[in-house]
Amino acid sequence: MTAVRRTLASAGFTLGLPLLLLLGWAVATRSTTTIYFPTPARVGEAFVATWLDPEILGRDVLPSLGRFAIGVALSIVIGIAAGTVIGSTPWLRALLEPMLEFFRAIPPVVLVPVLMLVLGLGDTMRLAVIVSGSVWPVLLNTVEGVRARDPVLVDTSRSYRVRGALALRYFVLPAASPQIMAGIRLCLSIGLILMVISEMFAASSGLGYQIVFFQRQYMIAEMWSGIVLLGLVGVVVAAVFHVVERRVLHWYHGSREVSRG
Amino acid sequence: MADRTPLLSVTELSKTYLSATGPVEAIRSISFDVYPGELVCIVGPSGCGKTTLLKCVSGLLPPTSGTVTLDGAEVTRPPATMAVVFQEYGQSLYPWLTVRDNVALPLRARGVPRAERAAVVERALEEVGLSHVLRTYPWQLSGGMQQRVAIARAVAYQPEVLVMDEPFAAVDAQTRADLEDLVRRVWKDLGVTVLFVTHDIDESVYLGERVVVLSASPTVVQEDLAVDLPAERDQLGTRALPRFTELRTHVYGQIQRAKRGEQVGAA
Ligand SMILES: Nc1ncnc2c1ncn2[C@@H]1O[C@H](COP(=O)(O)OP(=O)(O)OP(=O)(O)O)[C@@H](O)[C@H]1O
Ligand SMILES: [Mg+2]
Numbered sequence: 001m002t003a004v005r006r007t008l009a010s011a012g013f014t015l016g017l018p019l020l021l022l023l024g025w026a027v028a029t030r031s032t033t034t035i036y037f038p039t040p041a042r043v044g045e046a047f048v049a050t051w052l053d054p055e056i057l058g059r060d061v062l063p064s065l066g067r068f069a070i071g072v073a074l075s076i077v078i079g080i081a082a083g084t085v086i087g088s089t090p091w092l093r094a095l096l097e098p099m100l101e102f103f104r105a106i107p108p109v110v111l112v113p114v115l116m117l118v119l120g121l122g123d124t125m126r127l128a129v130i131v132s133g134s135v136w137p138v139l140l141n142t143v144e145g146v147r148a149r150d151p152v153l154v155d156t157s158r159s160y161r162v163r164g165a166l167a168l169r170y171f172v173l174p175a176a177s178p179q180i181m182a183g184i185r186l187c188l189s190i191g192l193i194l195m196v197i198s199e200m201f202a203a204s205s206g207l208g209y210q211i212v213f214f215q216r217q218y219m220i221a222e223m224w225s226g227i228v229l230l231g232l233v234g235v236v237v238a239a240v241f242h243v244v245e246r247r248v249l250h251w252y253h254g255s256r257e258v259s260r261g
Numbered sequence: 262m263a264d265r266t267p268l269l270s271v272t273e274l275s276k277t278y279l280s281a282t283g284p285v286e287a288i289r290s291i292s293f294d295v296y297p298g299e300l301v302c303i304v305g306p307s308g309c310g311k312t313t314l315l316k317c318v319s320g321l322l323p324p325t326s327g328t329v330t331l332d333g334a335e336v337t338r339p340p341a342t343m344a345v346v347f348q349e350y351g352q353s354l355y356p357w358l359t360v361r362d363n364v365a366l367p368l369r370a371r372g373v374p375r376a377e378r379a380a381v382v383e384r385a386l387e388e389v390g391l392s393h394v395l396r397t398y399p400w401q402l403s404g405g406m407q408q409r410v411a412i413a414r415a416v417a418y419q420p421e422v423l424v425m426d427e428p429f430a431a432v433d434a435q436t437r438a439d440l441e442d443l444v445r446r447v448w449k450d451l452g453v454t455v456l457f458v459t460h461d462i463d464e465s466v467y468l469g470e471r472v473v474v475l476s477a478s479p480t481v482v483q484e485d486l487a488v489d490l491p492a493e494r495d496q497l498g499t500r501a502l503p504r505f506t507e508l509r510t511h512v513y514g515q516i517q518r519a520k521r522g523e524q525v526g527a528a
Contacts (some may be wrong), residue, residue, distance in 0.1 A: 004419065153353065153355065155316070155321050155345075159319050159343070161367070163365060166370055250356040254401070255398070
């Protein structure tokens with residue numbers, strides 16, 4: 001009984017504000033005639049007509065999402081691998097840290113023209129744009145997580161001679177996993193932004209391209225529906241991340257709850 | 262005893278830390294031998310360098326000078342035949358592994374096959390009375406239980422030498438008494454050599470077959486004392502023996518003398 005009520009309450013909290021905003025939007029646009037702010041109903045129509053069209057889905061949406069998935073996957077793999085090596089090698093870290101901070105500080109958008117020159121206009125360039133921005137939080141967080149291992153556990157692992165691949169799997173990576181997951185969270189949101197940006201230049205398909213295209217054609221409702229689609233993708237990505245994070249870090253959340261009493 | 266060869270020898274060991282604020286002399290010179298199958302307690306005042314000594318003995322920290330030899334070979338890195346129970350027991354368990362996996366990981370590192378591993382782990386947890394928490398995580402356990410997991414991990418490792426650093430400093434009196442008896446039992450059952458560090462004088466006399474008394478910093482061996490109490494010990498009986506009182510008074514006096522000596526030397 002109370003469980004049902006709690007579920008309902010949490011659903012109310014999750015959906016309440018979005019519904020309220022939607023209502024506000026509907027009320028605000030009901031009497032206006034400006035074409036820049038169409039009604040929710042109009043945007044909904046455009047959404048169904050545009051993004052559920054198999055042709056657009058196959059030509060624009062799925063390839064975009066595919067590049068996003070591959071791009072962030074590359075960032076995660078590269079970031080964790082390089083971060084682990086750098087974080088566990090003090091001299092390498094001392095050598096690279098200032099440079100890493102420098103590269104991270106470069107807004108990835110300004111790299112787009114450079115990457116276009118070097119890599120051409122294909123998928124490789126677009127993936128490179130995504131990776132060039134989203135790899136940093138994973139990399140730097142992994143470095144920090146690997147470096148800041150608990151000294152008692154370091155001694156424990158050394159004295160029980162837990163080394164090499166076994167230490168990586170059961171000590172180094174789990175110890176760094178709270179930081180790594182925080183990095184991945186950032187990686188996902190940066191990756192989504194860069195997926196769109198990578199398609200706004202010299203592209204002929206993709207979600208970002210379509211949104212710019214609709215804007216140029218004054219297909220305002222379609223443009224808004226693309227923005228709604230991006231928001232929904234973000235929500236789904238965040239939800240999947242949340243589920244994975246709860247699984248990977250269940251020990252972390254559990255032990256923190258215990259120590260908080 | 263004198264004609265046996267020692268299993269573990271600490272010879273003129275000294276350790277000076279080079280910290281940011283200058284050198285810290287933690288240990289001036291410590292020498293003692295431990296023979297196979299002995300249970301030796303090392304007792305010394307807080308901050309006298311007991312943890313430093315154990316880290317050198319277990320190959321985790323290079324001494325500034327002097328040597329540690331185990332089975333005739335100099336210890337320069339953690340030896341395969343030694344298990345350590347750390348002072349910070351809570352932090353020494355992997356929080357992302359269950360109790361069973363915590364105990365099993367060192368065995369895996371050593372290449373013990375899976376089936377044998379499971380049996381050894383279960384036996385070790387049974388030994389410390391924790392066979393009911395196999396799938397629990399360490400942070401779900403009380404401090405005393407966590408310490409027993411750490412002991413089970415060391416026992417499962419089947420070491421020749423078991424090294425323990427003030428393992429019971431942070432548990433309540435009743436748990437502490439139980440764990441002391443557990444150490445005696447493990448020592449007897451497994452025939453392992455135990456080096457047990459404590460700052461508690463009563464504990465050192467109750468547990469040890471021998472007590473090595475350390476001075477306050479700069480640390481030297483103040484006395485190396487044989488404990489001639491009966492082999493069967495129990496918390497009430499043994500602690501009520503006149504000989505127990507004599508020994509603890511003696512060790513207490515030694516530690517006081519060490520402190521006074523240092524004060525006189527410093528003045
Ligand atoms: N890494 C370090 N760098 C500098 N000084 C240190 C370091 N570790 C320990 N010391 C110093 O060495 C001395 C001995 O420390 P140690 O931890 O070995 O003592 P202890 O007898 O184990 O103390 P306790 O009874 O509190 O466990 C102390 O003065 C301590 O401040
Ligand atoms: Mg200590």
